[in-house]
Amino acid sequence: MVEENSTNKILAMKVILKEKLIEEGQISSAKLEKEIMQNAYHPFIIELEYCFQNEESIYFLAKFMYGGDLVGHLNHEKRFSDDRAKFYSSQVALAIGHLHKNNIIYRDIKPSNILIDSSGYISVTDFGIAKFIEDDRKALTFCGTPEYLG
Numbered sequence: 001m002v003e004e005n006s007t008n009k010i011l012a013m014k015v016i017l018k019e020k021l022i023e024e025g026q027i028s029s030a031k032l033e034k035e036i037m038q039n040a041y042h043p044f045i046i047e048l049e050y051c052f053q054n055e056e057s058i059y060f061l062a063k064f065m066y067g068g069d070l071v072g073h074l075n076h077e078k079r080f081s082d083d084r085a086k087f088y089s090s091q092v093a094l095a096i097g098h099l100h101k102n103n104i105i106y107r108d109i110k111p112s113n114i115l116i117d118s119s120g121y122i123s124v125t126d127f128g129i130a131k132f133i134e135d136d137r138k139a140l141t142f143c144g145t146p147e148y149l150g
Helices: 018-023 027-039 070-077 082-101
Strands: 010-017 048-053 057-063 114-116 122-124
Touching: 010 018, 018 027, 018 057, 027 048, 027 057, 070 114, 082 122
Parallel strands: none
Antiparallel strands: 010 057, 048 057, 114 122
Protein backbone atom coordinates (compact mmCIF):
# COMPACT_ATOMS: atom_id res chain seq x y z
CA MET A 1 0.00 0.00 0.00
CA VAL A 2 1.38 3.40 -1.02
CA GLU A 3 -0.01 6.91 -1.13
CA GLU A 4 0.31 9.16 -4.16
CA ASN A 5 1.63 12.45 -2.80
CA SER A 6 -0.11 14.80 -5.23
CA THR A 7 -3.60 13.31 -4.76
CA ASN A 8 -3.40 11.38 -1.46
CA LYS A 9 -4.81 8.43 -3.41
CA ILE A 10 -4.03 4.99 -1.97
CA LEU A 11 -2.57 2.53 -4.50
CA ALA A 12 -1.19 -1.00 -4.42
CA MET A 13 2.42 -1.31 -5.56
CA LYS A 14 4.04 -4.45 -6.96
CA VAL A 15 7.84 -4.35 -7.07
CA ILE A 16 9.62 -6.66 -9.51
CA LEU A 17 13.39 -7.02 -9.26
CA LYS A 18 15.01 -6.78 -12.69
CA GLU A 19 17.81 -9.15 -11.68
CA LYS A 20 15.23 -11.82 -10.82
CA LEU A 21 13.41 -11.27 -14.14
CA ILE A 22 16.64 -11.77 -16.03
CA GLU A 23 17.74 -14.82 -13.99
CA GLU A 24 14.38 -16.53 -14.48
CA GLY A 25 13.97 -15.50 -18.13
CA GLN A 26 10.75 -13.66 -17.34
CA ILE A 27 11.30 -10.34 -19.14
CA SER A 28 8.65 -11.07 -21.79
CA SER A 29 6.22 -12.18 -19.05
CA ALA A 30 6.63 -8.88 -17.21
CA LYS A 31 6.06 -6.97 -20.45
CA LEU A 32 2.89 -8.96 -21.15
CA GLU A 33 1.66 -8.43 -17.58
CA LYS A 34 2.11 -4.68 -18.01
CA GLU A 35 0.35 -4.74 -21.40
CA ILE A 36 -2.62 -6.71 -20.04
CA MET A 37 -3.04 -4.42 -17.05
CA GLN A 38 -2.79 -1.32 -19.28
CA ASN A 39 -5.12 -2.51 -22.01
CA ALA A 40 -7.59 -5.03 -20.62
CA TYR A 41 -10.32 -2.43 -20.01
CA HIS A 42 -12.65 -4.67 -18.08
CA PRO A 43 -14.44 -3.95 -14.80
CA PHE A 44 -13.24 -7.22 -13.25
CA ILE A 45 -9.58 -7.01 -14.27
CA ILE A 46 -7.16 -4.86 -12.28
CA GLU A 47 -6.02 -1.81 -14.22
CA LEU A 48 -2.49 -0.44 -14.17
CA GLU A 49 -2.44 3.19 -13.05
CA TYR A 50 1.31 3.77 -13.26
CA CYS A 51 4.41 1.89 -14.24
CA PHE A 52 7.97 3.09 -13.76
CA GLN A 53 11.43 1.69 -13.17
CA ASN A 54 14.83 2.41 -11.75
CA GLU A 55 18.08 0.50 -12.18
CA GLU A 56 17.05 -2.32 -9.82
CA SER A 57 13.28 -2.68 -10.11
CA ILE A 58 10.07 -2.24 -12.07
CA TYR A 59 7.08 -0.83 -10.22
CA PHE A 60 3.43 -1.51 -11.07
CA LEU A 61 0.83 0.63 -9.30
CA ALA A 62 -2.87 -0.18 -9.38
CA LYS A 63 -6.02 0.58 -7.45
CA PHE A 64 -5.78 -0.56 -3.85
CA MET A 65 -8.48 -3.15 -3.19
CA TYR A 66 -9.70 -2.50 0.35
CA GLY A 67 -11.54 -5.83 0.57
CA GLY A 68 -8.35 -7.87 0.40
CA ASP A 69 -8.14 -11.11 -1.51
CA LEU A 70 -10.61 -13.95 -1.79
CA VAL A 71 -8.42 -16.36 0.15
CA GLY A 72 -8.62 -14.09 3.21
CA HIS A 73 -12.42 -14.12 3.05
CA LEU A 74 -12.48 -17.90 2.60
CA ASN A 75 -10.16 -18.41 5.55
CA HIS A 76 -12.36 -16.21 7.73
CA GLU A 77 -15.77 -17.48 6.64
CA LYS A 78 -14.84 -21.07 5.65
CA ARG A 79 -17.73 -21.26 3.16
CA PHE A 80 -19.65 -18.80 0.99
CA SER A 81 -23.39 -18.86 0.44
CA ASP A 82 -24.47 -20.11 -2.98
CA ASP A 83 -25.45 -16.57 -4.01
CA ARG A 84 -22.11 -15.11 -2.97
CA ALA A 85 -20.19 -17.90 -4.73
CA LYS A 86 -22.22 -17.27 -7.90
CA PHE A 87 -21.61 -13.52 -7.58
CA TYR A 88 -17.83 -13.95 -7.45
CA SER A 89 -17.58 -16.80 -9.95
CA SER A 90 -19.66 -14.95 -12.55
CA GLN A 91 -17.32 -11.96 -12.33
CA VAL A 92 -14.26 -14.20 -12.65
CA ALA A 93 -15.84 -15.94 -15.65
CA LEU A 94 -16.51 -12.59 -17.33
CA ALA A 95 -12.92 -11.47 -16.72
CA ILE A 96 -11.41 -14.72 -18.03
CA GLY A 97 -13.81 -14.67 -20.99
CA HIS A 98 -12.67 -11.14 -21.84
CA LEU A 99 -9.04 -12.23 -21.76
CA HIS A 100 -9.80 -15.26 -23.97
CA LYS A 101 -11.58 -13.03 -26.51
CA ASN A 102 -8.32 -11.10 -26.69
CA ASN A 103 -6.23 -14.28 -27.14
CA ILE A 104 -4.82 -14.21 -23.61
CA ILE A 105 -4.84 -17.25 -21.37
CA TYR A 106 -4.56 -16.48 -17.68
CA ARG A 107 -3.08 -19.72 -16.24
CA ASP A 108 -3.03 -18.82 -12.53
CA ILE A 109 -6.59 -18.67 -11.23
CA LYS A 110 -6.63 -19.00 -7.44
CA PRO A 111 -8.27 -17.16 -4.54
CA SER A 112 -5.18 -15.07 -3.75
CA ASN A 113 -5.27 -13.59 -7.28
CA ILE A 114 -8.86 -12.42 -6.90
CA LEU A 115 -9.07 -9.09 -5.09
CA ILE A 116 -12.22 -7.52 -3.66
CA ASP A 117 -12.91 -3.79 -3.69
CA SER A 118 -14.71 -1.80 -0.99
CA SER A 119 -18.06 -2.39 -2.75
CA GLY A 120 -17.63 -6.17 -2.83
CA TYR A 121 -16.77 -6.56 -6.53
CA ILE A 122 -13.73 -8.49 -7.66
CA SER A 123 -10.71 -7.82 -9.84
CA VAL A 124 -8.51 -10.54 -11.26
CA THR A 125 -4.84 -9.69 -10.77
CA ASP A 126 -1.33 -11.12 -11.23
CA PHE A 127 -0.74 -11.81 -14.89
CA GLY A 128 2.83 -13.02 -14.40
CA ILE A 129 2.28 -16.35 -16.15
CA ALA A 130 -0.41 -15.27 -18.59
CA LYS A 131 0.26 -15.99 -22.23
CA PHE A 132 -0.77 -14.41 -25.53
CA ILE A 133 -1.84 -17.06 -28.05
CA GLU A 134 -1.84 -16.37 -31.79
CA ASP A 135 -3.57 -18.19 -34.64
CA ASP A 136 -5.29 -20.98 -32.65
CA ARG A 137 -1.96 -22.24 -31.33
CA LYS A 138 -1.87 -24.11 -28.04
CA ALA A 139 0.00 -23.38 -24.84
CA LEU A 140 1.92 -26.50 -23.89
CA THR A 141 3.79 -25.18 -20.86
CA PHE A 142 2.95 -26.86 -17.57
CA CYS A 143 2.58 -24.01 -15.08
CA GLY A 144 0.52 -22.67 -12.21
CA THR A 145 0.51 -22.85 -8.43
CA PRO A 146 1.22 -26.44 -7.30
CA GLU A 147 -1.53 -26.42 -4.63
CA TYR A 148 -4.13 -25.72 -7.33
CA LEU A 149 -2.94 -28.12 -9.99
CA GLY A 150 -4.72 -31.39 -10.40
